[in-house]
Amino acid sequence: MTSTVINVANLSKTFDTGTQALRNVSIQIPEGQMVALIGLSGSGKSTLMRHLNGLTSPTAGDVWVLDTHINTASKKQLREVRRHIGFIFQQFGLVGRITALENVLSGALGSLTGPRFGVASYPLKFRKQALEHLDRVGMADYAFQRADTLSGGQMQRVAIARSLMQQPSVMLADEPVASLDPESSAQVMEIMLRVATEENLTVLVTLHQVELALGWAERIIGLRDGEVVLDDAPKKIGKKKVMEVYQRVATDDVDVEEITQESIRALEAMKDAH
Ligand SMILES: Nc1ncnc2c1ncn2[C@@H]1O[C@H](COP(=O)(O)OP(=O)(O)OP(=O)(O)O)[C@@H](O)[C@H]1O
Numbered sequence: 001m002t003s004t005v006i007n008v009a010n011l012s013k014t015f016d017t018g019t020q021a022l023r024n025v026s027i028q029i030p031e032g033q034m035v036a037l038i039g040l041s042g043s044g045k046s047t048l049m050r051h052l053n054g055l056t057s058p059t060a061g062d063v064w065v066l067d068t069h070i071n072t073a074s075k076k077q078l079r080e081v082r083r084h085i086g087f088i089f090q091q092f093g094l095v096g097r098i099t100a101l102e103n104v105l106s107g108a109l110g111s112l113t114g115p116r117f118g119v120a121s122y123p124l125k126f127r128k129q130a131l132e133h134l135d136r137v138g139m140a141d142y143a144f145q146r147a148d149t150l151s152g153g154q155m156q157r158v159a160i161a162r163s164l165m166q167q168p169s170v171m172l173a174d175e176p177v178a179s180l181d182p183e184s185s186a187q188v189m190e191i192m193l194r195v196a197t198e199e200n201l202t203v204l205v206t207l208h209q210v211e212l213a214l215g216w217a218e219r220i221i222g223l224r225d226g227e228v229v230l231d232d233a234p235k236k237i238g239k240k241k242v243m244e245v246y247q248r249v250a251t252d253d254v255d256v257e258e259i260t261q262e263s264i265r266a267l268e269a270m271k272d273a274h
């Protein structure tokens, strides 16, 4: 039986400024699913993500992650649940002047005591693991390269490898491909889907590119003005539903259907090539 890993029930958030960022959002995500969260800028995607790790507290409703009730969790409980959550952001957050390998190793710091300086200061078991994770994201050859000399796509792959050191159950990725070119973006999506499958990892990823969501996610949730307006498998999503999410730009005479079909074909070809 698959269990629900992320459970958001009737979540609403109004900030002190009066902005209502989330309106009665209910979402259940089962173990191992890769879900894309899409929506216009300001639609509430990041706010929803921040509720999942307890960085923002709800005005109304409930949030459970891995059976922890985030709203009422103590600091200790939050720390504990966050150990099982990997975070990936648009800005990769690597330490530039150390190697890719050492950055990956730093992902294990939560399970080690005391500070570490240099690759050699980590137990051998961790070094092996870190190299394995770098290999999984196609970055083994760059293990000893300084992080600040890597390309954006390579940095993001290292960031994913680093989060895998935590052996997370959940991965939250807020616009992980926003600053990447299309090919690197597809690569990062492919890696996330692969680890999600291999590790039964639950992934929630926010995206601006509808094509990537359609091409790689198992499920797409669309937010508009803080409300869930779409929640379906990509296969069932057509022009009309995508337009609903992006209603405010529906006046553009862009043929979304054509664009998405084209992207799907391109992505399928790319996936086949892997
Ligand atoms: N701390 C805050 N205080 C006040 N308003 C906020 C705060 N954080 C977010 N908001 C508002 O909540 C709304 C949703 O913001 P959010 O960052 O969740 O959008 P988003 O979908 O992630 O957008 P983007 O695609 O640009 O990242 C916006 O109107 C934003 O201005």
Ligand SMILES: [Mg+2]
Binding pocket: 045, 046, 047, 174
């Ligand atoms: Mg955001």
